Amino acid sequence: MTKSVSKAIKEAKASLAVEGLYMKPEIEKLIEMKMTNKISEEEFKYRVTGK
Numbered sequence: 001m002t003k004s005v006s007k008a009i010k011e012a013k014a015s016l017a018v019e020g021l022y023m024k025p026e027i028e029k030l031i032e033m034k035m036t037n038k039i040s041e042e043e044f045k046y047r048v049t050g051k
Helices: 003-018 025-035 041-051
Strands: none
Touching: 003 025, 025 041
């Protein structure tokens, strides 16, 4: 994972935590995979929603 992707995920997690929301590790991994082009937008949506 690149520093910019890592930083973006860290900042997103912090923003969610302020609202009392927390990201599951498997969702964090999917976001990382999408941001580094290891999976497509369609695959990301399918894995997140199951649709």
